[in-house]
Amino acid sequence: MTISLSRYLVEQQRAKGHIPPSLRLLLEVVARACKSISHAVNKGELGGVLGSAGIENVQGEVQKKLDIIANEVLIEANEWGGHLAAMASEEMDSIYLVPNRYPQGEYLLLFDPLDGSSNIDVNVSIGTIFSVLKKPEGSEGVSEKDFLQAGKQQVAAGYCVYGPQTTLVLTVGDGVAMFTLDREQGSFVLTHENVRIPEDTKEFAINMSNMRHWDAPVRRYIDECLQGKEGPRGKDFNMRWIASMVADVHRILTRGGIFMYPWDKREPHKPGKLRLMYEANPMSWLVEQAGGAATNAKQRILDIEPGQLHERVSVVLGSKNEVERVTRYHSEN
Ligand code: AHG
Numbered sequence: 001m002t003i004s005l006s007r008y009l010v011e012q013q014r015a016k017g018h019i020p021p022s023l024r025l026l027l028e029v030v031a032r033a034c035k036s037i038s039h040a041v042n043k044g045e046l047g048g049v050l051g052s053a054g055i056e057n058v059q060g061e062v063q064k065k066l067d068i069i070a071n072e073v074l075i076e077a078n079e080w081g082g083h084l085a086a087m088a089s090e091e092m093d094s095i096y097l098v099p100n101r102y103p104q105g106e107y108l109l110l111f112d113p114l115d116g117s118s119n120i121d122v123n124v125s126i127g128t129i130f131s132v133l134k135k136p137e138g139s140e141g142v143s144e145k146d147f148l149q150a151g152k153q154q155v156a157a158g159y160c161v162y163g164p165q166t167t168l169v170l171t172v173g174d175g176v177a178m179f180t181l182d183r184e185q186g187s188f189v190l191t192h193e194n195v196r197i198p199e200d201t202k203e204f205a206i207n208m209s210n211m212r213h214w215d216a217p218v219r220r221y222i223d224e225c226l227q228g229k230e231g232p233r234g235k236d237f238n239m240r241w242i243a244s245m246v247a248d249v250h251r252i253l254t255r256g257g258i259f260m261y262p263w264d265k266r267e268p269h270k271p272g273k274l275r276l277m278y279e280a281n282p283m284s285w286l287v288e289q290a291g292g293a294a295t296n297a298k299q300r301i302l303d304i305e306p307g308q309l310h311e312r313v314s315v316v317l318g319s320k321n322e323v324e325r326v327t328r329y330h331s332e333n
């Protein structure tokens with residue numbers, strides 16, 4: 001029996017009482033937007049979606065055409081449904097309020113519309129990451145402050161990876177489920193439930209070219225992995241770095257591993273490269289829901305109280321025992 005995303009969500013709503021109807025609608029709409037981004041990604045050169053748009057976003061990064069297209073698709077799909085109060089995106093300076101002509105809902109949607117931008121033009125997996133918060137009760141209207149909630153307040157989180165297959169991965173706080181896009185049917189089909197990350201691993205993901213900029217505990221951890229069987233870990237490690245967080249996290253949810261984008265000395269005033277609200281929080285919740293761990297090398301990412309919308313953070317996530325080891329190396333330092 002095949003179970004579609006719609007059916008899965010209806011069952012989460014009906015039988016399990018995990019999600020209210022408006023959250024179900026929201027997730028259906030996000031999934032529909034991802035489907036449409038997936039089609040655009042697939043067309044590639046033929047759809048004129050490759051290449052740079054030649055403008056910088058609020059983070060000072062040059063936007064690709066697909067960054068902008070994906071952002072627009074997500075906004076257009078979500079603004080009219082009545083389920084949202086506002087949206088925030090890695091690609092927009094400030095929050096996007098639902099226009100007055102549409103009804104206002106109680107949810108806040110945050111997204112990294114296109115993760116792994118450097119991989120778009122080279123035909124390597126990229127994705128969309130999203131996080132859903134509830135607008136705090138009692139506040140009139142919506143402001144940026146309403147978004148500044150710790151990751152543990154999320155009510156849904158997920159990503160869609162556009163790779164050899166398009167896969168949507170979701171949590172509403174009841175474990176992690178994966179859905180594969182069936183292009184003939186046009187729907188996402190449940191392909192994995194109760195996803196679990198093994199506690200131990202022999203595979204790490206880090207951008208090794210930054211090694212000389214790392215802090216001592218990160219060097220120590222990677223050094224020990226590199227020494228393999230002959231070193232203190234007594235086993236050989238394998239390395240992967242896709243440069244799309246979605247694809248690296250997808251591998252970790254599938255077969256375990258540890259992913260790190262730590263603070264480094266290149267830009268010491270920045271806590272890290274990745275963004276707390278659009279990347280670290282949703283991915284950390286998914287990883288925790290699958291039995292893994294996620295820290296900023298010091299504390300649990302989901303406990304961090306954000307100070308600003310585009311805040312950056314150091315990220316260590318994946319197989320529990322390895323994440324704990326890296327975090328311990330930092331506290332011992
Ligand atoms: P984005 O494309 O949304 O800006 O995110 C890219 C992120 C993340 O997906 C990836 O893990 C990392 O940046 C890659 O960084 P390097 O190019 O420094 O390896």
Ligand code: MN
Pocket residue numbers: 112114115116245279
């Ligand atoms: Mn990203």
Ligand code: MN
Pocket residue numbers: 067090112113114115116117
């Ligand atoms: Mn992005």
